[in-house]
Amino acid sequence: MPDYKIAPSILSADFARLGEEVDNVLAAGADWVHFDVMDNHYVPNLTIGPMVCKALRNHGVEAPIDVHLMVDPVDDMIRMFADAGASYITFHPEASRHVDRSLQLIHSLGCKAGLVFNPASSLDAAKYVLDKLDMILLMSVNPGFGGQKFIPATLDKLKEARKLIDDSGLDIRLEIDGGVTRDNIREIAQAGADSFVAGSAIFNQDDYAEVINAMRAELAQ
Numbered sequence: 074m075p076d077y078k079i080a081p082s083i084l085s086a087d088f089a090r091l092g093e094e095v096d097n098v099l100a101a102g103a104d105w106v107h108f109d110v111m112d113n114h115y116v117p118n119l120t121i122g123p124m125v126c127k128a129l130r131n132h133g134v135e136a137p138i139d140v141h142l143m144v145d146p147v148d149d150m151i152r153m154f155a156d157a158g159a160s161y162i163t164f165h166p167e168a169s170r171h172v173d174r175s176l177q178l179i180h181s182l183g184c185k186a187g188l189v190f191n192p193a194s195s196l197d198a199a200k201y202v203l204d205k206l207d208m209i210l211l212m213s214v215n216p217g218f219g220g221q222k223f224i225p226a227t228l229d230k231l232k233e234a235r236k237l238i239d240d241s242g243l244d245i246r247l248e249i250d251g252g253v254t255r256d257n258i259r260e261i262a263q264a265g266a267d268s269f270v271a272g273s274a275i276f277n278q279d280d281y282a283e284v285i286n287a288m289r290a291e292l293a294q
């Protein structure tokens with residue numbers, strides 16, 4: 074069985090109690106914290122920045138923080154999030170003029186790097202920088218909001234990305250983000266994903282452990 078990772082998106086957490094929410098979801102069995110950064114420019118929403126990431130580290134969060142940048146441009150935010158304790162930093166290639174350089178910047182700051190692909194975008198931007206990727210993240214909704222429905226065409230794209238990764242022989246995680254639930258996670262894993270972001274499916278329930286356990290049970294089948 075692949076080394077599956079479940080990454081709750083704190084976009085759907087209660088921001089008034091964020092430290093407690095993150096503690097609770099990690100205690101419930103989450104592997105990573107998915108941290109959605111939106112700038113009301115690249116996407117039509119505004120969320121949280123590096124100070125909040127730093128505050129979670131200061132609060133005692135030790136789990137990997139998977140920072141998903143939905144900002145344009147990206148390089149200043151890469152520097153600030155690396156300084157704030159990010160583990161992974163992923164960005165959308167169209168938001169950087171120099172994708173290869175931004176990936177190198179992430180690595181030079183000691184973080185893992187990834188590219189994110191919107192539902193309608195092809196994977197072309199990944200092809201010539203595969204050796205600089207620790208993760209490919211496929212959006213299965215249009216970025217900007219939690220609680221949207223999974224776009225089924227992403228399943229074929231996952232298969233394409235899985236083939237690209239396997240053919241390369243490189244160690245690159247394949248993450249999926251948007252509309253992931255306990256009902257579709259198995260199909261998504263079968264299409265090739267090994268890392269799963271889930272926001273509303275986890276935080277909109279009272280018992281986080283129950284949902285995460287149900288997701289793991291689906292993945293184990």
Ligand code: DX5
Nearest residue numbers: 216217219220251252272273
């Ligand atoms: C959307 C974000 C997602 C989002 C997922 O732009 O990148 O991480 O929070 O939320 P759900 O799981 O509710 O679709």
Ligand code: ZN
Nearest residue numbers: 109141250270
């Ligand atoms: Zn995200």
